[in-house]
Amino acid sequence: MRREAPAAARNRQPILEVLQPRLPEKGLVLEIASGTGEHVVHYAAARPGLTFQPSDPDAGARASVDDWVRTLGLGNVRPALEIDVTMESWPVERADAVLCCNMIHIAPWEAAIGLVTGAARLTPPGGLLFLYGPYRRGGRHTAPSNESFDADLKRRNPAWGVRDLEAVTRLAAAQGFSAPEIVEMPANNLSLLFNRL
Template identity: 40%
Template structure:
């Protein structure tokens, strides 16, 4: 039997994130969440944004755990989770009015981050918005001692992981037609970046 997964970080940051998402994703549509993890964000955001269809996704090994949250919530606008590996050339068919991802870029290899943005270009509808939550560096500098320590811990686990420079992410997004529209300060030295398609 699978235990329902739990992330304290999700509980800590879900309300500040929702406050931004409610403004960015103000119109009805379908939002793809990449890297849904435990499923806590999906439940909270689908409940708080009933005008949206919320589409969770993640690698196959995470689907059973998050599904325990989804089955318990039984929200009509929370769609069944998709198996999604961003490095695969074909993502599930569909066009999305928005994309949200939290705490993914610093655990991916840079090649995977590139694959993520290439995939976004294939599935975003015109005028779509992309919201990316997590820690970022500015001009190669950490924004806090805690982020520097977190980065060292990540790299000690797997060398390809680490906090990304916002300039690198913004340049990569621009290669795929996405422009940085807002950079919101979040609790615990995190940011919520909002990118848009013309």
């Protein structure tokens, strides 16, 4: 039932190092598209003063998350919820931070719109929206590996693909978020940190 993803094992610590000084001291952190659950349990173990709410539209992923939480005995992680970001109503009313890793390129653009709109609805002024993954900058890929990955995604589903950083920034601005703080990450990925204005 518990799933493992090699990429999650590699990138969870670099992501945590970016998040650590930027997460609130207390409150609720909502993770969208939790996948295996390896990210959220890593963050929750490092920040016991926060409550984490994982979510995923896939039942198998939710079971994996909950299994990881049970195995590690974490008391600050709630049971994983089913959230479809394209729906207008989510089963969470407020969050101090919304985290989403590696989703918007493996989903139609409508999912990115839903994610940012939902995060704007849930977060208070100063609240954090954190996005992680590969991005194009200035209309160009940042590495040949990202270009190959983008082509592979589009072969699998024409609605998928590595997104333009500028398009994501415009989308966030339209929903009342700041310009992003951009942190370069291993394997040609970026962390984007937006604050609710």
